[in-house]
Amino acid sequence: ELKVEQNPLFLSMQEGKNYTIYCNYSTTSDRLYWYRQDPGKSLESLFVLLSNGAVKQEGRLMASLDTKARLSTLHITAAVHDLSATYFCAVGGGNTDKLIFGTGTRLQVFP
């Protein structure tokens, strides 16, 4: 059974600081997704990572994938308040691409 563990669950950051969110999954998968969710809103796709060593960057967010370690990271550089949200990783793939989500990391960025 595929399990996805995400940590930390809650992250309070000062503006300008760097931090990393970790996503571990238990079985082999061929794609990993990162989503953002603002309070009371839907999920917004950030990244899809398809292969070992994949790295994608968008603004202050950078995601990477290590399929051998079954680990993905979401790195935040020089955090700003607008990044405050809940971030989810999700593992998919196979012939149905069903997503198994991590529990989410609630990020709060303060001045």
Place this chain on the structure above:
Amino acid sequence: NAGVTQTPKFRVLKTGQSMTLLCAQDMNHEYMYWYRQDPGMGLRLIHYSVGEGTTAKGEVPDGYNVSRLKKQNFLLGLESAAPSQTSVYFCASGYRQPQHFGDGTRLSIL
């Protein structure tokens, strides 16, 4: 360009009542999914469909039924609502690409 549309957005039910949540997508996707989101937890898959006329169980299917009579629509039914089904329900569509999510339905069962 609507994407994925869910109706209703909010609903309050009494225990034992039934209702149907509607999901409609205009992207011609074969694959559609229903998830529920509970506080402190990620989304969990209830049921999914790989095409018109097909449905399959996900992680937490008990107490729910689904139908996919038309490609663009995916219905989620609660035959006899229970307080444990109080949640936010999200519909999504897409395959081997980031899934597109609807805005969610907030359902409370009293």
